[in-house]
Amino acid sequence: MPNLDFSLPHWAYWVGLIIFPMIAMMLARRPRPERREYSLSLGYFILVCGGMLGLHRFYVKSLVGLLFVPVFLAILFANAEGQDARSIVSNANNTVRMAERILDRETGRIKAAEADLPALRQALANAEVGSFAVRRAERDIERAEKRLNDGRAQIAAAESDLAQSRPAAASARADLAYWSNVAKYAFWLLLAAMAVDALLLPGLVKRANAALPAHEQMSEAELALKRLEESERKEDSEWVSPGWTGWIDRTSLFAGEFVSYWAVIAVFVYYFEVISRYVFGSPTNWAHESMYLMFGMQYLIAGSYAMLTEAHVRVDIFYAPMKRTNKAWVDLLTSVFFFIFAGTLLWTSYTFAVDANAVATGNSLVSDWARGSITFGEMVGGWTTGQWTDPAIRWGEISFNEWEVPLWPMKWVMVIGGLLLVLQGISKLAQDIRAVARGA
Structure with a gap:
């Protein structure tokens, strides 16, 4: 059997995580044809x-x-x-x-x-x-x-x-x-x-x-799928609050839908790993690590979506029967603990991200800025084309296995996830204050 010695380029991994969900979202929004x-x-x-x-x-x-x-x-x-x-x-x-x-x-x-x-x-x-x-x-x-x-x-x-x-x-x-x-x-x-x-x-x-009938009717399964998609779109729109907090809610909905398509990427990657390992006898050195990192980032980015749609696990035995105003008061009181957690997550993620860029792996400008040796303006002013073209320059922390994928982008995704969670908390806080003020 021929060997299938293929190692996924780092740029292709990160570009794929961005491009694939965008294409999938456009395809998912297409209207279904009347005739299959x-x-x-x-x-x-x-x-x-x-x-x-x-x-x-x-x-x-x-x-x-x-x-x-x-x-x-x-x-x-x-x-x-x-x-x-x-x-x-x-x-x-x-x-x-x-x-x-x-x-x-x-x-x-x-x-x-x-x-x-x-x-x-x-x-x-x-x-x-x-x-x-x-x-x-x-x-x-x-x-x-x-x-x-x-x-x-x-x-x-x-x-x-x-x-x-x-x-x-x-x-x-x-x-x-x-x-x-x-x-x-x-x-x-x-x-x-x-x-x-x-x-x-x-x-x-x-x-x-x-061979298809001239006017083929949708099967029961297809009709059920269509009704489910319509109901999901309706449910998502119902989570968007009125006023200025609506843009935060829409951002959380977009982020949740965006990273949900990463699960489809995992299907293709593990399929490739199985075929490469058992058919060509060439197991990869990148499939498991790439998916491990991807699912970690998915978990963090989807946190704001889970908070918006109330998908987090909680005990509703006392909370569920309450009126909207009483729920708002409870949410306002417990929001203190939420912002302690979300703020700690955001700050800790930022620290991790800066430390990942501070690793001295060749790019002295980024490393010196991350360590506080130079200012941001000095880093930007000292930029040259060699920072992009020199293959010896690395931008920060890398993994320890043979694939050696950069880890600092994942650390900055942690920052994005923490920021989205804090913003969604602010949206929830504003809606609770609005509910208390209106008394309903």
């Missing part, structure tokens, strides 16, 4: 993402896609068998290396011991009976004989290991080559089938659309 039709662009998208499973064929209601599934399963099975064979080869090679080292070491020791024994026996024969020299010579002979016996036993064990491991390694190498060829040829077969379907897909989509 198959889309050629969607068909090609499915072909690229799931063509090895024949999903593009299933999309256009073609049962030929079933032919792709066993070939794909053959790749997975061959890779699993190849991985087992690779482990056997590795273990057998280690055993062979250890046995060869034992043979080299013990052979020399045995020769030395055998050469020393005649002299030791002669020293014993020449020693005076009952003297200390006799006891010493006997101990030396005993050690030499023990060394001989232990060495011969280790040599016998090493020779046995060699006799077993060398054939096992050869057999496992043959199995590895066989299963590698099976996976490789199955992969090229799927790739050829996908290339052919790339040419046939326009005709397949056209025939699938022609």
